[in-house]
Amino acid sequence: MTIAPIFDPQAWQLNDKQSALATKARNLAAGKFAERAAKFDREAAFPTENYKDMANAGLLGICIPESEGGLGADLKTYMIAAAEMGRFCGATALTFNMHVSSCLWTGFLIDELDMSAEQREQHNQMRKVHYQRILNEGKIYSQPFSEGGAAAAGFKAFGTTALKVDGGWRVSGKKIFASLSGHANYYGALCTALMQPDDKHSRRNTLYLAVPADSEGVSIEGEWDPLGMRGTVSRTLLFNDVFVPDKEQLMPLGIYPSAATRWPHMFMTLTPTYMGIAQACYDFTVAYLRGEVPGTPPVKRRMFPTKQLAVAQMNVMLQQTKAIWFQAISEARPDPSQESVQRAWAAQYTVMENANELAQLAIRTCGGQSMLRSLPLERLYRDSRCGSLMLPWTAELCLDKLGKASLYNPGETDDS
Numbered sequence: 001m002t003i004a005p006i007f008d009p010q011a012w013q014l015n016d017k018q019s020a021l022a023t024k025a026r027n028l029a030a031g032k033f034a035e036r037a038a039k040f041d042r043e044a045a046f047p048t049e050n051y052k053d054m055a056n057a058g059l060l061g062i063c064i065p066e067s068e069g070g071l072g073a074d075l076k077t078y079m080i081a082a083a084e085m086g087r088f089c090g091a092t093a094l095t096f097n098m099h100v101s102s103c104l105w106t107g108f109l110i111d112e113l114d115m116s117a118e119q120r121e122q123h124n125q126m127r128k129v130h131y132q133r134i135l136n137e138g139k140i141y142s143q144p145f146s147e148g149g150a151a152a153a154g155f156k157a158f159g160t161t162a163l164k165v166d167g168g169w170r171v172s173g174k175k176i177f178a179s180l181s182g183h184a185n186y187y188g189a190l191c192t193a194l195m196q197p198d199d200k201h202s203r204r205n206t207l208y209l210a211v212p213a214d215s216e217g218v219s220i221e222g223e224w225d226p227l228g229m230r231g232t233v234s235r236t237l238l239f240n241d242v243f244v245p246d247k248e249q250l251m252p253l254g255i256y257p258s259a260a261t262r263w264p265h266m267f268m269t270l271t272p273t274y275m276g277i278a279q280a281c282y283d284f285t286v287a288y289l290r291g292e293v294p295g296t297p298p299v300k301r302r303m304f305p306t307k308q309l310a311v312a313q314m315n316v317m318l319q320q321t322k323a324i325w326f327q328a329i330s331e332a333r334p335d336p337s338q339e340s341v342q343r344a345w346a347a348q349y350t351v352m353e354n355a356n357e358l359a360q361l362a363i364r365t366c367g368g369q370s371m372l373r374s375l376p377l378e379r380l381y382r383d384s385r386c387g388s389l390m391l392p393w394t395a396e397l398c399l400d401k402l403g404k405a406s407l408y409n410p411g412e413t414d415d416s
């Protein structure tokens with residue numbers, strides 16, 4: 001059966017690459033990931049088989065520049081393709097985002113930022129190492145960023161430190177919710193660089209390093225038995241005086257803060273998973289009411305006006321979600337206008353909250369038999385709740401930023 005794309009190429013004016021990569025992701029996820037998703041969820045197990053399939057399909061290199069042998073997707077192209085994956089296995093799409101970010105940040109995003117010629121040359125040489133590992137050896141990168149404090153929200157320097165030593169860095173610290181823990185080959189950790197042990201911690205000195213997972217001093221702790229997104233295996237990662245060679249630097253020192261400030265849309269990369277979940281909740285509801293969900297009796301429920309109204313309400317919400325999301329990702333560029341950034345916060349909030357709202361409407365509309373464990377809807381419901389919690393743009397923080405930015409001009413205060 002052909003599955004319609006979330007974003008019809010003609011209606012949404014996708015270019016050939018956007019359309020081709022979205023099709024590739026959808027075919028793989030619908031054909032392989034959908035049937036495995038329940039098992040990974042039940043066992044809270046990492047989707048290793050899916051990663052093998054993604055490596056074979058070249059998707060691990062989706063955001064590696066074409067000049068380096070990758071598929072060369074920019075941010076918007078990646079987002080459209082990843083949303084297709086999110087429809088069929090949320091945990092795979094979310095962990096895929098962590099892996100892809102290591103290529104997006106070191107590739108497409110940084111290519112549009114200012115660097116000296118020497119920094120650019122050095123960076124281009126260094127990133128080749130990472131890209132070749134991914135493309136030739138199927139290596140997976142993760143993105144441990146959160147520490148359980150204000151750093152991941154963007155308000156403080158990271159508590160994880162990297163002390164400069166001969167030939168590399170000594171990394172110490174703790175990262176919470178490190179998706180892919182125990183399964184990534186490299187942990188793309190954000191740390192605060194220190195030239196001397198007693199240097200003051202500064203966000204300006206943020207360093208992005210690929211910590212090899214098998215390094216001495218790397219360990220994983222804690223249980224992993226969460227409500228949703230169980231296949232992400234987001235346990236706690238500890239770095240205890242881990243030596244990381246200079247060649248593992250993913251960005252020149254000091255570039256990350258400028259990327260985070262000048263490229264705010266980079267924080268939207270957590271949304272495609274939930275855009276896909278929103279679509280999946282709607283698709284399930286339509287199929288269920290038409291009596292077409294595999295594994296359920298072919299009982300039609302679509303003739304009741306209450307069901308028709310509920311689906312109409314879901315359709316409106318899905319259309320609104322798609323529209324603002326597509327517009328926001330289409331505006332992704334360095335130094336966007338303040339209005340564009342506000343739209344990005346509004347889009348992030350909308351996708352994360354509406355995915356969960358659509359999931360709950362789907363269960364209410366389809367009814368009791370639809371939320372049995374044998375069907376995907378209850379997993380979509382649990383997974384959808386996690387989107388609003390992702391720092392730095394949690395639903396709460398998006399509202400906080402939007403409210404302030406709407407009422408105050410930059411730099412304006414109530415003093416005086």
Ligand SMILES: Cc1cc2nc3c(=O)[nH]c(=O)nc-3n(C[C@H](O)[C@H](O)[C@H](O)COP(=O)(O)OP(=O)(O)OC[C@H]3O[C@@H](n4cnc5c(N)ncnc54)[C@H](O)[C@@H]3O)c2cc1C
Nearest residue numbers: 143144145146153177178179229234389390391394396397
């Ligand atoms: C399934 C899943 C996978 C994840 N994977 C990763 C991953 O791979 N890498 C990674 O780095 N992180 C990951 N995270 C972590 C995520 O991004 C958040 O960092 C984490 O959920 C924050 O935990 P908390 O809500 O307990 O944080 P808290 O710091 O307790 O924050 C609670 C809430 O308070 C608000 N808040 C926090 N700080 C401020 C502030 N300064 N001002 C105002 N409000 C504030 C926010 O809205 C936040 O949601 C994952 C989380 C989940 C649920």
